[in-house]
Amino acid sequence: MIRRDVLAQLPVNTALPALRAALDGPGAAVLCAPPGTGKTTLVPLDLAGLTGAGPVRRVLVAEPRRIAARAAARRMAWLLGEKAGERVGFTVRGERRAGPRTVVEVVTTGVLLQRLQRDPELAGVDVVVLDECHERHLDADTSAAFLLDVRETLRPELGLVAASATTDAEGWARLLGAGGRAAPVVEAAGVSHAVEVVWAPPVRPVRPSHGMRVDPALLTHVAEVVRRALGEQGGDVLCFLPGVGEIGRVAGQLAGVDAEVLQVHGRAPAEVQDAVLAGGDGVRRVVLATSVAESSLTVPGVRVVVDSGLARVPRTDHARGLSALATVRASRASSRQRAGRAGREAPGVVYRCWAEGEDGRLPAFPDPEIRVADLTAFALQAACWGDPGAGGLALLDAPPAGALAAAREVLAAIGAVDAEGRATDRGVRMARLGLHPRLARALLDGAAEVGVRRAAEVVALLSEEPPRAYGDDLAAAWRTARRGGDGYAARWRQEARRLVSAAGEPRAGAGGSASGDGGGRSDDAVAGFVAALAFPERVARARGAGGFLMASGTGAELAGAGPGSRAGDGSGLRDARWLAVAVADRPVAAVSARVRLAAVLDEETACAAAGALYSSGEEVGWSGGDVVARRVTRLGAIELASRPLASPGAELLREAVVAGLRQEGPGLLRWSAGAVSLRQRMAFLHRELGAPWPEVSDAALLERVEEWLGAELGRARRRADLERIDAGQALARLLPWASGDAARFDELAPERIEVPSGSRVRVDYGGEQPVLAVKLQELFGRQASPRVAGGRVPVLVHLLSPAGRPAAVTADLASFWREGYRSVRAELRGRYPKHPWPEDPSTAEPTRHTTARLKRG
Numbered sequence: 001m002i003r004r005d006v007l008a009q010l011p012v013n014t015a016l017p018a019l020r021a022a023l024d025g026p027g028a029a030v031l032c033a034p035p036g037t038g039k040t041t042l043v044p045l046d047l048a049g050l051t052g053a054g055p056v057r058r059v060l061v062a063e064p065r066r067i068a069a070r071a072a073a074r075r076m077a078w079l080l081g082e083k084a085g086e087r088v089g090f091t092v093r094g095e096r097r098a099g100p101r102t103v104v105e106v107v108t109t110g111v112l113l114q115r116l117q118r119d120p121e122l123a124g125v126d127v128v129v130l131d132e133c134h135e136r137h138l139d140a141d142t143s144a145a146f147l148l149d150v151r152e153t154l155r156p157e158l159g160l161v162a163a164s165a166t167t168d169a170e171g172w173a174r175l176l177g178a179g180g181r182a183a184p185v186v187e188a189a190g191v192s193h194a195v196e197v198v199w200a201p202p203v204r205p206v207r208p209s210h211g212m213r214v215d216p217a218l219l220t221h222v223a224e225v226v227r228r229a230l231g232e233q234g235g236d237v238l239c240f241l242p243g244v245g246e247i248g249r250v251a252g253q254l255a256g257v258d259a260e261v262l263q264v265h266g267r268a269p270a271e272v273q274d275a276v277l278a279g280g281d282g283v284r285r286v287v288l289a290t291s292v293a294e295s296s297l298t299v300p301g302v303r304v305v306v307d308s309g310l311a312r313v314p315r316t317d318h319a320r321g322l323s324a325l326a327t328v329r330a331s332r333a334s335s336r337q338r339a340g341r342a343g344r345e346a347p348g349v350v351y352r353c354w355a356e357g358e359d360g361r362l363p364a365f366p367d368p369e370i371r372v373a374d375l376t377a378f379a380l381q382a383a384c385w386g387d388p389g390a391g392g393l394a395l396l397d398a399p400p401a402g403a404l405a406a407a408r409e410v411l412a413a414i415g416a417v418d419a420e421g422r423a424t425d426r427g428v429r430m431a432r433l434g435l436h437p438r439l440a441r442a443l444l445d446g447a448a449e450v451g452v453r454r455a456a457e458v459v460a461l462l463s464e465e466p467p468r469a470y471g472d473d474l475a476a477a478w479r480t481a482r483r484g485g486d487g488y489a490a491r492w493r494q495e496a497r498r499l500v501s502a503a504g505e506p507r508a509g510a511g512g513s514a515s516g517d518g519g520g521r522s523d524d525a526v527a528g529f530v531a532a533l534a535f536p537e538r539v540a541r542a543r544g545a546g547g548f549l550m551a552s553g554t555g556a557e558l559a560g561a562g563p564g565s566r567a568g569d570g571s572g573l574r575d576a577r578w579l580a581v582a583v584a585d586r587p588v589a590a591v592s593a594r595v596r597l598a599a600v601l602d603e604e605t606a607c608a609a610a611g612a613l614y615s616s617g618e619e620v621g622w623s624g625g626d627v628v629a630r631r632v633t634r635l636g637a638i639e640l641a642s643r644p645l646a647s648p649g650a651e652l653l654r655e656a657v658v659a660g661l662r663q664e665g666p667g668l669l670r671w672s673a674g675a676v677s678l679r680q681r682m683a684f685l686h687r688e689l690g691a692p693w694p695e696v697s698d699a700a701l702l703e704r705v706e707e708w709l710g711a712e713l714g715r716a717r718r719r720a721d722l723e724r725i726d727a728g729q730a731l732a733r734l735l736p737w738a739s740g741d742a743a744r745f746d747e748l749a750p751e752r753i754e755v756p757s758g759s760r761v762r763v764d765y766g767g768e769q770p771v772l773a774v775k776l777q778e779l780f781g782r783q784a785s786p787r788v789a790g791g792r793v794p795v796l797v798h799l800l801s802p803a804g805r806p807a808a809v810t811a812d813l814a815s816f817w818r819e820g821y822r823s824v825r826a827e828l829r830g831r832y833p834k835h836p837w838p839e840d841p842s843t844a845e846p847t848r849h850t851t852a853r854l855k856r857g
Contacts, residue, residue: 001081007051010038015188016046020054022184023047023127023159027151028176029183031163034190035340036298039163040068040131041075047127047159048103050080050087057126057159061106064137066092067264067292072131073097073106093434094494109139110434116146117384117431120154127159133172134164134333136368136396142381145393148176149385165337168365171396193343195305200225201355209310209327212585214246218353222308223253225351226286230259233349235303236285240338242310242327245468247288254286264289264299291334298344305342305350307335313366314373325585331363368397375399376437379407380416380423384431388421413536413612414441433502439463442534447503450526456499457481458530460492462582465597472559473572474582474599475527528601531580532609538581539606539613540598541638547592548579551613551636555592556584576600580609603640610635618645620652622660626719627653650714657716661709662702668722669709675728680765681749682731688789689748692736701731708733748789756781756846763788763795769811773798776807776824777835780844785813799824802832802850817842 007013012033022029033039040061042051049056063069073090077083084090089098090106098105107115109130115122122128130144144162151158162172169185176183207215222239229237237259241247247263254261260283264276276287276299287299291311311334315326330338335352342348352359370378378399382390388408390399411417416427416437423431430440439459446455461478467488470477481492521529532539540548540556548556558573573579573595583597607614613636620629629648633640661668671679685693694700706713712725735742749770752760757778764771770788776799786795799808799816807824810816821841829837838844 002051003079003081004051007038007042007045007079010042011036011190012038012042012188015186016043016053018184018186019043019161020047022186023161026178026181026183027157028160028178029162030169030172030176030185031161031188032165032169032185033163033188034165035337036193036344037188037190039165039188040072041079043161043163044104044106044129045076045079045088047129047161050103056103058124059104059127059129060112060122060125061104061129061131062109062112062140062143063106063131064109064135064140065292066095066108068132069106069108070095073104076104076106094491094498109137109143112143113139113146113381114432114434116143116150117381117428120146120150122150122155122158125158127161129161129163131163132165133162134168134337134365136366136370138369138373138375138378141368141370141395141397142378142393144175145395146385148394149392152178165340168396175394175396193345193347195339195343195347196349197339198349198351199356200228200351200353201358202353209242212243212245212312212325212327214242214310214327216249218308219246219249220253222306222353223250225353226250226254226306227257229304229306229349229351230257230284230286233304235346235348236287236299236301237304237306238287238289238299238302238341239306239308240330241288241290241308242312243290243325246308246310247290251288257286259284259286261286261288263287265292291330299341300345302341302344303346303348305338305348307338307350307352309335309352309354311366314369329362331366332359333365335359335362370395370397370399374436375403375407376410379404380411380427380431380437383411383417383421383423384428386422388417388423411437414438416441433499435459435463435499438534442530443499443503445533446526446530450521450529452500452503453496454526455530456503457492457496458527459499459534460495462531462534463495464488464491465583466492471572472595472597474531474580474597475522475524476572477597478523478527524600525602525605528578528580528599529605529609531582531599532601532606535580535582536610536613537636538584539601539610539635539638540579540581540595541603541606542577542579546574548581548595549638550581550593551610551638553637554586556581556595557592558595573598573600578602578606580606607635607640618648618652620645620648620656622656622663625660625664627656627660627717629653629656653717654713657713657722658705660719661705661722665698666701666727668719669725669727669730670723671727675726675731677751677762677765678728678731681745681751682734684765684770685745685749685789688793692739692741694734694736696731696734704734750788753786753795755779757848758846759848769793769796771796771798773800773806775800775802775804775848776841777802777847779813780836780838780841780846782846783814783817783842785811801828802835814842 015033019029019031031039031043044059044061045051046053047057048059061072063072069090069092073084073088077086077088080087082088085097085099087101088104089102091098091111092108093110128147130140133140147160151160160176162176173182173185202218202221206218226237226239241250244265247265251261251263262276262285264287285301309330310327311330312325312327339350342350382388382393387393390404408417408421411427414437415424416430418424430437433440433443435443439462443455443459458478461474461481466477466481470480481489537552538550540550543549546558550556578601579598580601581595581598584593584595586593616633619632620627629645630642631645632642679696682693682696686695709730712730716722735745749765750763752762753772754760755774755778759778761772761774770793772786772795785797787793788795794811796809796811797813798806801807807828808816808820810820825837834850836847
């Protein structure tokens, strides 16, 4: 029996006529409905005609999470007076409850993608509802793009609804629109229950979260706020935390509270999740949850929300090939969603564990996954859809070019796409396994070597990281899962069975067995081999002190390695020579990645699994201050073996020498005083006159190194050869000979200037202005200071005493004779009486000699 009394109370009823009209008209709509309005439960039933409000249509509802899909289906079935699997069913990875009578089916967005790839027309489906589209999960965005493609090319009658409580309604309306017109936006009024906001920031500052780390002081504060809420408010408490680890730590700090403490997250067993959503039996509850509880489901009895203000999101370091989760501040949209949980059934309260002044600085919406996540799976989906570059897909945000290029490189390496980026038959098979492409590769290739069952069991471990309590040794975690009776072990066994069925019986690979035990390989060897197949660039060799070097070139450390601790304390991997690193992240500001899950490996297996990274060849480079020529065998960045190379190729030598120059600078060459002077003169003319006089800074010379050192580079084989090259002779090649200007070089920037005494004195071009340092008596009779650069630049004259010490500085000699000479004469003639000190130096005879010598002459 349909529970019409409950359905009638749902506020979304007021929006149903407009929503039906939108589907009957343009065929697409954006539904904005706050939490608790019935958006997820009543709308699909109404559109399917199950409430008697129209023709019966088959409706597919896509939810971002398994827990939400199951909960939504069970709630709708309850509203119809049925059990899930009758007219309302659900399908999530590893579980399906649907039958011939099913009209409304709730699926995860991952399942929807699989169906679209197998049957783009979605035969038999009349309407698709994309729920919680504000969360901007990558699978949801991809599903929307594919559905819009289907509507445009195959099934224009397919109805499409994008539904959310808080979203960019205008953006989605433009995306779902057609013919230049946006799709209608249908809004439903929210629940009338008010939610009071209590700001509860920590009394003392806490360290910002980074990577997976959350300051324990903040978690202690959250636990204190939960205790405070239990004392100040009635009803159950729902507390939002970023991850499973934080939930466990806060649960430990709530021991002894007068309430049942429950934990809800994606890894929790389905029966635990269902029990939480079913409501309590009169005992007060504290539900600690991740963001899975933000949307699509109501936790009965909740009147209070405690929000830590944190969320965990995917982040990818494309340069190092590392994907990890990062802890960030939750967006304002997420905060509103979380607060709404307190007002689902009655007025409620939300305690926010941050200051009110910080709220306005939070991001408005969460980052779309397409901007920050690993795009390998997305790229394979796009390739299988027939759009390898994703340029034809209708997406709210285009995929970053660099991330997409990195993803396509991975797909090419594992044989999922061809040279043009099109999906291969192998790639199509990978896409249908419901795994990340890396894990699909490990399952298919691993099954051919170690048997389907063992490969599937290891891949099941990799597809959902085991609990921290299982340790960081993959093989040991495998054995624990086999023995285990916990929720993770149960899910692992279910996923392994699914993968065995999905992979089937592959043909035996070279030297392997299709369904045997991998030629008698131990669990450790199998775990290492399969993990290395999935992440070949993370194969790592020990380099001491708990450190490893991965084939990607990134360093890695075992947990516990570092200052003040023994290498790899607490890890069964600390004595390993080789590792297959399955899970690693790189903390902020850390040089090395941190190994979270890995398996012991040997060199032979490492080279077999990561064969595409194996190389052997001549390496001639600059290392340790000189040319090093070797024949080297490598596995990516890991050097396996090397031996000296007696006769390296001339071109390789030339490249190495150039690399050395660029690394250490032109100072490697022989710079005589004349060469230094030449460079300074050339720099002076470039500064004062510009073209055609070349720039001769270190950077400029290194940029044109082949041009001015061409012949000498061809003869250089090592550092000593570079040190013998006359830099001045080579540098002269850069003078503008072709234009003929080089002939004026000595005129424009003379190396020496003849003074009235007949001496030719060197000009110093090393400073901002050319300097002529000359004894004062040698300039007697000269009226004006010398000028260079075609008369544009006066030379700064340093007038020296007879002993060669500075006496005066002037750029205007005539002015000095008139105004400055008298004081210099008065100071120096008593000290140097044997030298001439005439009253009028401008008309006196210049000399290099003393007065006595002048008389004898």
